[in-house]
Amino acid sequence: METSDLQNIHATDSNEMAAATATEAGTATAKRKYTRRAAGKNGRKVRGAKAAKATPSKPRYDRIFSLDIGTRSVIGIVAEQTPEGLKIIATERQEHKTRAMIDGQIHDVPQVAAVIDNVKKALVKRTGPLKSAAVAAAGRALYTMTAAAEMEFSGIITSEQERALDFAGVQAAQAKLAESHTVDDLSNYYCVGYSTVKYELDGTQLKTLVGQRGRIASATVIATFLPRQVIDSMHSALQSVQLDMQALTLEPIAAINVLIPATMRHLNLVLVDIGAGTSDVAITKNGSVIAYGMVPQAGDEITDALSQQFLLDFNVAEQVKRDVTNGLQGKFADIMGMEYDLSPEEVLKPIMPNIKKLAEAIARQILELNGGEPPQAIMMVGGGSLTPNLSKFVAEIMDLPMGRVAVRHPDKIDGVLDIPEELKLPDAVTPLGILKIASINTLHFLRVYVNDAEYSLFNFRDLTVSDALLNAGILLKKLNGRPGLGTMLKINGENKFIPGTMGTMAQLTVDGSPANLDTPIHDGSRIQVIPGQNGAAPEITLEDVLEIPPSYTVFINGEETHIAAQFIINGQTAQPGQLLHDGDEIISKETRNLGEVLNSAGFPPTGKKVKYTLNDKESQYTISPKILLNDNPATLTTEVHQQDYIEYIAPELPKLGDVLNVSELDASLVIYYEGQEHKIPSATVSLEVNGHPATPNTLIADGSNVRFMKSLRAATTVSDALLAVGFQPPAAKSRVNFTILVNKQPVNFTDPIKNGDELAVVISEHDSSKPFMDSGTASGSTAASAAVNLTGANEPRPMTPEAIRDSIRLADKINSIPGLSEALKNNRF
Structure with a gap:
């Protein structure tokens, strides 16, 4: 039974009870009231004796x-x-x-x-x-x-x-x-x-x-x-x-x-x-x-x-x-x-x-x-x-x-x-x-619906939405939107907190109409609880937390340049309008040093980075510019002021020796031959740029392919020096002897030669009264006898196995000298 029905029944029974009580009391007033009711709406009497004798029914009570x-x-x-x-x-x-x-x-x-x-x-x-x-x-x-x-x-x-x-x-x-x-x-x-x-x-x-x-x-x-x-x-x-x-x-x-x-x-x-x-x-x-x-x-x-x-x-x-x-x-x-x-x-x-x-x-x-x-x-x-x-x-x-x-x-x-x-x-x-x-x-029970779930409540009193939510175990405050997370910043060493936006409140409706906690409910009420929306973290830019100072003017390579105040966020340069995040550390500067001014104007203060490939591995090298402030050399930390003149001279391409930290001494030897200075490629270092031989002075452009190799040989030999200086041995028919001297001392082809040594080759007429091969000297006759008898007049002397191996090694050296091996072959006799 609906609550309203119960209330109506109570009201009806009370009215009937009052009328019946008045009739039983036998008062004339009650009788007249009852007679008028029995007479009908038009005031006329009801036909028949029964109408005249009508008596009230037995009183009805609540059951x-x-x-x-x-x-x-x-x-x-x-x-x-x-x-x-x-x-x-x-x-x-x-x-x-x-x-x-x-x-x-x-x-x-x-x-x-x-x-x-x-x-x-x-x-x-x-x-x-x-x-x-x-x-x-x-x-x-x-x-x-x-x-x-x-x-x-x-x-x-x-x-x-x-x-x-x-x-x-x-x-x-x-x-x-x-x-x-x-x-x-x-x-x-x-x-x-x-x-x-x-x-x-x-x-x-x-x-x-x-x-x-x-x-x-x-x-x-x-x-x-x-x-x-x-x-x-x-x-x-x-x-x-x-x-x-x-x-x-x-x-x-x-x-x-x-x-x-x-x-x-x-x-x-x-x-x-x-x-x-x-x-x-x-x-x-x-x-x-x-x-x-x-x-x-x-x-x-x-x-x-x-x-x-x-x-x-x-x-x-x-x-x-x-x-x-x-x-x-x-x-x-x-x-x-x-x-x-x-x-x-x-x-x-x-x-x-x-x-x-x-x-x-x-x-x-x-x-x-x-x-x-x-x-x-x-x-x-x-x-x-x-x-x-x-x-x-x-x-x-x-x-x-x-x-x-x-x-x-x-x-x-x-x-x-x-x-x-x-x-x-x-x-x-x-x-x-x-x-x-x-x-x-x-x-009485009231059956209500909270978010379409049915709940029964006792009507201790006039019930409201809050009673239904309590019965349903819903705490409205938990459905309200939570405030957005705030943002904590450190600005020039001082902490500053910016709160997030507030969340929205939960919305209530009863039978489709807006409601609140005090809205009355009845049997069959349908209550909807719409959770609120959570707030958001604040969107903050530099302008929101800092006052942006005016810019000042400098001249870079003769061009007028406006320098704005500098902002640094977490150690990185930032621009006005940049969004800030929780935990950011912000530093603002109205004046700047030379490096910061050049960087803001688009001039790399520390120079240019040249990228290259070294033995198939990506690498880079920074070349520093020349910087003058008001015509004087200056460091990057020098402070710059209004109307200062800055000259920025871009660096040239780097040299291979600078890039690889390889000196001329590492890549070549300097010796003296016939009174002239000669550079001999080192036996231990080999340089190439883009597939071509290179020296430490070769320029390296961006994207160059560099190869750097070291030979297995530990030193540069006399034979390497002869090849480098272009020594041409005398013709075999000339029947002459030659002796190789380093620092005026006879040497062999395989002897090492050092930086600054003086190399000489002494040629003399052959003496027919002496054997062609002169044992123990690093002369042309010795070399010739190891490979072939140049004069043909004498048979080679018998040689021990060790002497044969030495001769073979010397012959290899001889063969590496341009023209020498061919001359020996053509002058056999």
Whole structure:
């Protein structure tokens, strides 16, 4: 049922109730009003005697359908809300045929729905249509949180304002549960009930704030949360039998409203609702409910113990338990067909340890919730409370007198008229409590959608977008765009921070229209949360953080040049307009040194780089220019001023010797021959540029291909020198002898020659009286005899093997001298 429908029904019933009350009072005014209504719109009387004798119908009152969906049974109560109180007009009870519910939670929705439907149909025959039901929840995964909320008021505080403060406390408890990390996803948990522990107004504790005047009020509440699965399964079971969930509470809250009125809550009392699957605990103290808890053990543990002990079907064991509890004989047959006829004592004796174990679990939960101290009294309700000896064991464990632990029956309830006998049982306390809470509390479910996901909310008050977002676990501030990262710069040694742009706020819409956190919502509202956009880091240029000084004028090679101020970012020259980044270090200079001025004008201050290939490997060589400042030599660090004259003389191409650091002495030897200086290529170094022989003085252009080779020979020999100076030996027919001298000393062809040596060749006439070969001298006759006899007149002397090898080596040298070998061949005789 929609919330608006419920409000309309309430208004209609109130009007009819007022008219009926006036008629029953017998006043003439009421009679005249009714007669005029019966006369019709035109004021004419209705035909027939029946019209004249018309009497008002019986007054209609608000009807409340209370439904306790328990682990073992479903109990339904229908009551009318009359001025005197709740009047019960029908009740129905039906048990589950299977274990469709376990520990207070629905496990088989269709089976539970079937039982609910049977209860509903039985009641409808006596009460008429039932469209909604008030229910209570229980379950294993129950969480309670205590939290406080504070509000500022002006004027007299109304009941609506008090409830708004209560709900703020519930929101605080919900936020506290989320921060505790007890549950993985808060959106999967519903608040199923709450109790206000205390109110304070300007520091003074009060029972209620209504009618009080103050400025700062606070409320401390205990809120209880259950998994969404528990609530959703109950909702599904109700919807399948065409029932809306009118109101929802927690089972211990329902029970405590029946047995412990507000006037008794200054006592430290405990209410334990022992059902089939769970034992729910609620504790009062100092005027309010201080704690809720749940023990996942109850009557089914005792039934199961009987089933295990006597090999019985669970339903048979349940019936046996009820019989012996009522003092009846235990008559049953086990699964083997063996029949039993036992006294209650004989049936209960073997399962007494299980009953004591249940009592210990309940006592342990009470002590935990009550700060380790036993309470003043314990009231036990629910079908499981009738378990034999259970209250006795609890009293012993808690060290309380037997009269302080007792099973309570709902014989009389404030606000409920004439309780039927069938409801004066311990297991009827919860459905009666649900009925009472539903009569005084207008809690309804609102189903809303947040980003297309469905959520259910309780209308503690007029709900807003903020309530829906809290229920959905959405913190709007986390969806707002984050500010962009700022930029930290160091400018001329000082730090400067420039913040990023601000992010945009998240946008909210309700049913397609712009909204805010305070926008009211209704059943079926569709809320969309559009995340904000993150801000961006700032885009900063040099002009944004520095004042650009004017330029000054210099003359470079006669041309007027304007020099702007210099900016250096992270050691690199920068230009105005360049973007800056986080961590950049910026230095600005109004005056510049000579190197900086030349660089800004396009003249490389350190010279030109010539790229070349050396033995197939890329390399480069820098050639420095000649720089004059005001006609004087200057270094690159010299400061330049307005109207200064700079002359920049570009360097010439480099020489190969400079590039390779090879001197003339490394590449050649200087010797003297026939009074003239000669350069002889070194035996150890060979130079080429672009495939041609080169010397250290060869110029290297950009892109040149240079080859630099070293010979395996360690020194330059006499034969190398003879070839270099172009020595031509005399003709063989001349019959002359020649002697090679270095620094006036006879030498051989293979002897080394050094830089600065004087080379000479002495030629003399051949003396026929002497042998042609003159042993031991490096003369032409020796060389000739090693290769061939030049005169032919004499046969060569016999030679040793060592002399033969020397002659061969000498002959090789001879053959390398241009023209000498040919002359020897042509002059054989």
